[in-house]
Structure formats: C-alpha cells, structure tokens
Amino acid sequence: DAKTTQPNSMESNEEEPVHLPCNHSTISGTDYIHWYRQLPSQGPEYVIHGLTSNVNNRMASLAIAEDRKSSTLILHRATLRDAAVYYCILKFGNEKLTFGTGTRLTIIP
Amino acid sequence: DTGVSQNPRHKITKRGQNVTFRCDPISEHNRLYWYRQTLGQGPEFLTYFQNEAQLEKSRLLSDRFSAERPKGSFSTLEIQRTEQGDSAMYLCASSAAGGRPSYGYTFGSGTRLTVV
Numbered sequence: 001d002a003k004t005t006q007p008n009s010m011e012s013n014e015e016e017p018v019h020l021p022c023n024h025s026t027i028s029g030t031d032y033i034h035w036y037r038q039l040p041s042q043g044p045e046y047v048i049h050g051l052t053s054n055v056n057n058r059m060a061s062l063a064i065a066e067d068r069k070s071s072t073l074i075l076h077r078a079t080l081r082d083a084a085v086y087y088c089i090l091k092f093g094n095e096k097l098t099f100g101t102g103t104r105l106t107i108i109p
Numbered sequence: 110d111t112g113v114s115q116n117p118r119h120k121i122t123k124r125g126q127n128v129t130f131r132c133d134p135i136s137e138h139n140r141l142y143w144y145r146q147t148l149g150q151g152p153e154f155l156t157y158f159q160n161e162a163q164l165e166k167s168r169l170l171s172d173r174f175s176a177e178r179p180k181g182s183f184s185t186l187e188i189q190r191t192e193q194g195d196s197a198m199y200l201c202a203s204s205a206a207g208g209r210p211s212y213g214y215t216f217g218s219g220t221r222l223t224v225v
Contacts, residue, residue, distance in 0.1 A: 032211060034213065036213075041218075042218055043113075043200050043201075043202070043217050043218050043219050044200070044216045045216065046213035046214060046215065051211075087151060093209075094209055096154050096165070097154075097202075097214060098154065099144075099151030099153070100151050101149075102151055
C-alpha cells in the first residue's frame, strides 16, 4: 500500500490560513489523494480529493505538487470548528480507505 | 437523505455478552464499510460489502465478529462473547459507484462500545 506521512500535530491562529502538508513519495500514477477530517466524537468527514490538478471546494483547497509526491490541504480562514484530526489518504482503484494517524490541528483563538 | 445512521450511539456491556450494531447507509450507495477506532488511532478497516456480498474481511475480524448486509440495504455487526479489548468506536461508512477512487466515503457518527 502506498503510504503517506503527515506531521502529528499543528497549531494555527483563528481566522488565518492553514496549510496541512502530506508527503506521499511512493504514489502511483492512478492513486487519488483524499483528505478527511474527524471532529471530536464524530466519524471522519470527507473534505476533498484530487488526482493531478489543484482542487477547490467550499471547505478547502488541495494543492498537488507537480511530481505528485506531496500535497497540501489549505483551509483559507481557520475557525474554531476546524479543530480536528486531518487524514491524508491515497486511494487506488476501488480499494478501501486505509487511515494513518493524521495531523491533529489545534486552532488558537 | 440524512446520511449514514448508526445505532445505538453508545453501548455498555458486560464481558462475555453479545452485542449487535446497526448501520443504515445512504440509500443509493452500493458499498458499505465497517471500521474500528481506538483512542488516539485512525480508523482500522474491518470489512466491506458491495450490495449484499461481503467482499473483504480484515485479520482484525476474529471469529467472534460477524457482519451481514441482507438485501444490500442496512448492515449489522455482531460481536459474540465480548472482551475488554473490543472496547472501541465502531464506524460505518458507505460509498457509491463500487468504491471508485474518485468517490468519497460518508461516515456515520459511530457506535461507542464499552465492555466492563
């Protein structure tokens, strides 16, 4: 299985942008990059996914490096409700999602 | 559609008892997944169904665990002779289109099991 590497934890100030990095140096050409987040006492929530091009949606932006060996999830203006564990996952074909330990994001008021 | 529904939200049981959890996926989703999550860890895959067929089971799913998805709709996860090590959050998720890589999962809020 292709693996991802994320920092264990990050902090950010409220109302500032947050850049969450993910390294996936062994990514294959057909792996999609998925991001999920998990708020306390809830199930994971889909955030965004991409293959090669940068992607934007109402929740976040996903910036994918040209060589696809890394990606960055961007929260444009963090709020206290964005405090969660963020998971970067590679998805190949119709294989199931395999979660790592993610990045615990703390938002400082 | 109200998303993926899991019941009960919490379950406390005595060691050795049997427990059953239910998951109602999004109606048009043909894939249904079960995961288990312990404190400080990411969710661990247990098993998944495509329609009513159980296609994969993790080594984590011992003989005491059984999952069903009759008629490809809701699913149940049963744990027999519970042990304290079974205490965890049990998460259900569903996805469309046979789990294609461009499709995300929708998770329920989970069932928290405490074995005393």
